Amino acid sequence: MSQEFTTQVLDEIIGAHHNSPSAVIAILQDIQERYHYIPKAAFTPLSRRVGVSEASIYSVVTFYENFSLEPKGRFIFKVCDGTACHVRKSMPILERLRKELALTSDQVTTPDLGFTVETVSCLGACGLAPVLTVNDKVYPAMTPNKVSALVAELKEELSHETN
Amino acid sequence: MRLTSRADLQQARRFYSQALSQQTTKILVCAGTGCIAGGSLVIRDHLIELLKAKGQNVAVTLADEPHGPEISVKSSGCHGFCEMGPLVRIEPSGYLYIKVKPEDCAEIVEETVINGRHIPRLAYSFNEKIFPKQDEIPFYKQQTRLVLEHCGHIDATSVKEYLGLGGYSAFEKALFDLSPDDIIKELSDSGLRGRGGGGFPAGKKWAEVQRQKAKPKYVVCNGDEGDPGAFMDRSVMEGDPHRMLEGMLISGIACDASEAYIYVRAEYPMAVNRLKLAIEEATERGLLGDNILGSNFSFRIRINRGAGAFVCGEGSALTSSIEGKRGMPRVKPPRTAEKGLFGQPTVLNNVETFANVPEIINKGAKWHRSFGTANSAGTKAFALTGNIRNTGLIEVPMGSTLRTIIYDIGGGIPDDKDFKAVQIGGPSGGCLTKEHLDLPLDFDSLKKVGAMIGSGGLVVMDSETCMVEVARFFMNFIQSESCGKCVPCREGTKRMLMILERIVTGRGAIRDLDLLLELADTVSNTALCGLGKTAPNPVVSTIRNFRSEYEAHILERRCPGRVCAKMKRFSIEADKCKGCSKCAQACPSAAISGKVKEPFVIDLDKCVRCGACINACKFQAIQESW
Ligand SMILES: Cc1cc2nc3c(=O)[nH]c(=O)nc-3n(C[C@H](O)[C@H](O)[C@H](O)COP(=O)(O)O)c2cc1C
Ligand code: SF4
Ligand code: SF4
Ligand code: FES
């Protein structure tokens, strides 16, 4: 899924933002959308093009939670642990998900880059708590068992894709 | 169709209002985040197909040419009743259908649209009473929806619809009939206070920016909505984006700004899309851009997406994030009004604040003051969540009581449990208890009891909630969101979290309570920004109101709310135990002992409360209790 990083793609993205230094975050977001992470190789050319030091770009990438320097999985689970979801028992859902995928709070992505599991504080769908999203699609009123079923379904989908 | 003069705008409004009146039946399918997750778009498309198959004249958007009667199917914003979704509202009857499935569509078309009959099985019911009309449902009946007026009732994806309902008339008035001073006076007189948490008078803020000599000036809309468990701003951005854009335009006129930014949190992709569309449509119509409606006023709006940092909701962090930097707050003064975005004078207001403006300009300060209380005029949207029957987004006059909100609108606590507390204002707020049920909710009376309205999150908690765990939850959130710039917040929240973790896992000491309060005092007095200053609030307020729960955890290793896993007590029922030793083998800390074929016992001092033994026992001999 994550294509090879090329400076050509980077140039397109930066161009769309008019090489503007204040657009660093937006540029990084576009890079991340494309590759699901920020490839290290992007730093030097990005720094040259927008005139912001590599150190500053690095400081931005590490400050914001959404940016990742590690490749992420094909399916990105975001389990909501906002207040509304928490009081409606979101933790057992997270635990089940991690168990199903053999992940932990430190290891968030499966070695085959199939799945990433993250937490997020509120997706704004609190009325449907507890909620999770997979690649931005919202799954409402989750239970541990529904999570297991969903993982099975996505694993199936993944095996078709890679074959 | 670009509008180039005041007359053009007025004509467009008349035209679309006419077009709306041609729609004999309107079917509004909720296309908010919640209902889409429940499959509402499939329902919408299915309804359109079915109606077409019946030979009906179906419209999905308002026509630009005069035409005959038609039935419209619209994608609305969130009604705030997401738990009942997907929702379908039918006009003019005002029927609301809940939990609609694709299989229900044929019946809706046949029975309701064509024959005008109500379908009771799809209606909301409570205590066996059926409520066919949306306005009669207790959840809605007690609300005063001014800002959320259109949410759920109009096509959220069309500027035409907004125009047809009188949209941009306040902007027109501000542009052609009022001076900047008039606008600011009206706003000041209206008593509107910021809805983003601080409650700062909006008119005063605008006046301050107006006074600044430096140019250019900026308008910034704060749609970061970081309070976990709140989604008021999301609903406005998704459900009635033009109302907010109109408010921003008016502030541009008042403060002489022509560049604006909306900062939307990353988790709201749909809000970003709706806003983008709204900005595109408004630009096409000439309501944004250069020389708007032939005047010399120009205004452009850009959208910035957040990247997952709660602290970016703070004004100076937000502007620095728009500038492409780390979102770290800075020392004030100078305030954002003087030196905000790119170091220039900046009006920074919350989504709901801006959305309040058009009606104030249209209907006047006095009208606005007729809602709410003397010091807190108008209404406030709250996100009502947690252990409550009707979760959702509500809007009530300022000064409404918790009792009204929880029992009349929210329908009370489910499963016959008791109300225990409500957490108001999110991680910076505090908790209110039974004794506060009749307290009017407004900026000042909440401050007096050590809580705050904040952005409007209301999390209801029943008797089976552990208040210590709640405090730990918020501290954990704040600690991980601290930007790390100042020591009291970075280190103080970490220490407070460690102490709370100690208490919920049964390792607390009674002096920890004094330590917590002392740290709380230091952090709130010395932290740089609002995040740190308010971080201790949930701890202080739970200690004040629920000290006995803390004491139970510390002195008795008991969790009265039956939540904290480490407070569980495991025991083996001797008569069920066959003495198979499976549990002892599973126990990671050698807490179980016994002779094979005789009942085993658990040594609670060694037990680490992992629960492994329960799963290991085939005879259900092991019990957990609190
Ligand atoms: C840590 C922190 C987070 C904040 N988050 C938000 C937010 O998500 N949305 C918001 O409108 N205001 C937020 N605020 C308040 C803003 O700093 C600012 O007061 C507000 O946007 C001003 O608009 P208003 O006067 O219309 O409320 C936050 C403040 C702090 C200290
Ligand atoms: S109080 Fe916390 S969030 Fe605010 S500046 Fe200090 S460290 Fe950053
Ligand atoms: S709960 Fe865990 S530690 Fe306690 S007795 Fe059972 S297996 Fe052992
Ligand atoms: S708290 Fe989970 S969606 Fe809001």
Ligand code: FES
């Ligand atoms: S999304 Fe449909 S009611 Fe909230």
